[in-house]
Amino acid sequence: METRIQYIFLMLLLVFVPKMAFSNDEKLAKEQTFETQESSEQKDHDASKLVEPTIKRRQVDIAKVDAEDFEIELFYGAMNVVDFGTNPIESLVLSYHVTEDLFVSASYGQTKTEQTSFEVISGARLLTDAERNLRYYDLNAGVNLLPGEGFIGKNIAFNSAFYAVLGVGSTKFAGDQRFTYSGGLGYRVILKDWSAVSVEVKDHVFNIDILGKNKTTHNLSYQLGLSFFF
Known part of the structure; x- marks a missing residue:
């Protein structure tokens, strides 16, 4: 059990x-x-x-060119004239901006050259004082290259661009009018909607025969400019 x-x-x-x-x-x-x-x-x-996280976005003021298509620019710098030294130069440029990247311009510049080394050594005068004045006129076509932006501090930005110009014109020097080719490169910074500053290097190519032999000369100018849009 x-x-x-x-x-x-x-x-x-x-x-x-x-x-x-x-x-x-x-x-x-x-x-x-x-x-x-x-x-x-x-x-x-x-x-x-x-x-x-609170993201504080800063306001950046970027100057842009107004809708106005015309630009007037005052340049000052130096020009090296072959055999006649490097001398101060002033020039005036009037431009019309066809598009944002393309423009055409007309320019006028003048400088007073110094004596050649031959004149200094020999004491002979090849040119009168009036003939030492060099004046040029040319018409140019230009294009803006590599547009970009730069900053000053944290809140100020500016538009900038390199540009290239090619042109033809005439140079009055040593008593003659000389057909001239010109070409140059520059860098422009837009300060305000109505103004900009530029640095430009330009080559003025013309023939000269003052010293008894006709030769083609490359005469470089280096200039700083202030421009206004209207």
């Missing part, structure tokens, strides 16, 4: 113990799932509390 009771007790243990273990595992799994959801919700809540 006692053996039968033990047998029944063992059978009950075999039936209910696995069920209890499964119930405990299921309860543990539910608790872990709940904790995971709670942790995820907590992370989302914490993420919502993250401080959004």
Whole structure:
């Protein structure tokens, strides 16, 4: 009889113990799932509390050329005339901007040359004072190259561009009018909507025969200019 009771007790243990273990595992799994959801919700809540960075955008004032197409420019610099030294030069340029990148211009410049080394050594005068004055006139076509921007400090920006010009004209020097080719490169900075500054190097090519031999000369000018748009 006692053996039968033990047998029944063992059978009950075999039936209910696995069920209890499964119930405990299921309860543990539910608790872990709940904790995971709670942790995820907590992370989302914490993420919502993250401080959004405040980006302070600075205002940049960029000068641009107004709709006006005409430009007048005053230049001052130096010009090297072959055999006659390097001397101060003034010039005036009137430009018309056909498009944003293309322009045409007319220019006038003048300088007074010095004596040649031959004149200094020999004492002979090859030119009169009036003939030493050099004046040139030319018509040019130009193109703006490599436009860009520069900054002064944190809040001031300016537009700038390199430019190239080619032209033909006439140079009056040593008593004659001399057909002239010209070409140059410059760099322009827009200061205001109505003004700009430029640095320009230009080659004036013409023939000269003052010293007894006709030769082609390259006469370079280096100038700084201030321009106004209208």
